[in-house]
Amino acid sequence: MYRRNLLLSAVAALLVSTIAPVGPALAQSGDRTGLYTYPGPGTVNTHWIETPGGGLVVIDVQRDLAHAREALAAARATGKPVRAILVTHGHPDHYVGLGVFKEAFPNAVIWSSETTSETIRTDPYGFNKLVQEFDPANAPTVFTLPDRTFGGDTTLEIDGLQIVAREMGKAEANSGTAYYVPSTGDLYVGDLVLNRLHALFGESSTSEWLTALDRLDILFPNARVVHPGHGASGPKERLLADQRDYIVTTRRLALAEYVRAGDTPAAKAAANRAIIARFPYENPAGLRDIVAISVDGLFAEFAKPALAPVK
Numbered sequence: 427m428y429r430r431n432l433l434l435s436a437v438a439a440l441l442v443s444t445i446a447p448v449g450p451a452l453a454q455s456g457d458r459t460g461l462y463t464y465p466g467p468g469t470v471n472t473h474w475i476e477t478p479g480g481g482l483v484v485i486d487v488q489r490d491l492a493h494a495r496e497a498l499a500a501a502r503a504t505g506k507p508v509r510a511i512l513v514t515h516g517h518p519d520h521y522v523g524l525g526v527f528k529e530a531f532p533n534a535v536i537w538s539s540e541t542t543s544e545t546i547r548t549d550p551y552g553f554n555k556l557v558q559e560f561d562p563a564n565a566p567t568v569f570t571l572p573d574r575t576f577g578g579d580t581t582l583e584i585d586g587l588q589i590v591a592r593e594m595g596k597a598e599a600n601s602g603t604a605y606y607v608p609s610t611g612d613l614y615v616g617d618l619v620l621n622r623l624h625a626l627f628g629e630s631s632t633s634e635w636l637t638a639l640d641r642l643d644i645l646f647p648n649a650r651v652v653h654p655g656h657g658a659s660g661p662k663e664r665l666l667a668d669q670r671d672y673i674v675t676t677r678r679l680a681l682a683e684y685v686r687a688g689d690t691p692a693a694k695a696a697a698n699r700a701i702i703a704r705f706p707y708e709n710p711a712g713l714r715d716i717v718a719i720s721v722d723g724l725f726a727e728f729a730k731p732a733l734a735p736v737k
């Protein structure tokens with residue numbers, strides 16, 4: 427129950443971002459890839475890849491209808507039709523806009539892992555309800571689900587483009603999928619990597635997250651550019667190293683306070699201050715207290731028997 431409350435508070439805070447004004451689209455199309463995002467709190471990425479067949483594969487579709495419509499407009503500006511939409515994980519800032527894209531491109535196939543699709547459909551964390559309650563006019567009445575799912579690892583062939591999908595397991599979310607384009611070396615990782623933005627440890631799974639980063643490195647040795655769920659794309663080595671450092675360092679800072687003073691408000695406040703001092707980052711979701719939420723998640727992780735301090 428505690429974990430559920432933790433996640434609910436995380437998502438409730440996530441929704442704060444929807445009050446932020448919809449900013450200007452910063453579409454930047456490279457040779458084959460494009461991006462819609464916007465500056466400031468609540469920033470989240472919608473990426474796309476141009477296919478050999480003249481279409482687009484879109485990855486993740488924004489947290490609310492207004493931003494999804496802007497992302498759609500940016501994708502439309504390429505003049506290419508959306509052939510498919512890939513969802514990286516079951517957090518609402520990545521799937522709420524599915525219906526907007528599906529309505530505009532009814533023939534586009536929405537893909538996700540079974541876990542992600544089931545998370546959207548059954549809503550075990552109450553995300554969908556929160557999205558609707560927070561800003562009904564900016565939320566779908568019915569959440570569009572993926573059309574097709576894969577159980578684990580698969581290779582998709584979409585409009586002449588090969589995309590390798592690898593399920594990365596529990597880390598930032600209850601599961602997440604990495605999508606890799608072998609022909610270009612582009613690797614789309616959802617929120618397994620956030621480029622110099624605060625991460626969310628609501629799942630109390632930083633150990634698994636570190637393993638997932640190592641798996642990304644090993645599974646995709648030829649990946650050149652990592653495209654995160656939040657923050658700018660960049661070279662694989664730097665982005666993976668930065669994310670690893672953020673997790674290891676924040677965890678040590680929090681653990682020091684946990685060992686010193688136990689699971690207390692004072693220890694959490696001290697951990698919060700230490701993390702913000704070490705990483706003066708923006709947050710990716712307009713989370714008023716993202717670090718405090720993550721400290722709660724870290725302390726819950728520390729309380730697991732394998733990590734509990736010796737009495």
Ligand SMILES: [Zn+2]
Pocket residue numbers: 470517519520617655656
């Ligand atoms: Zn996210």
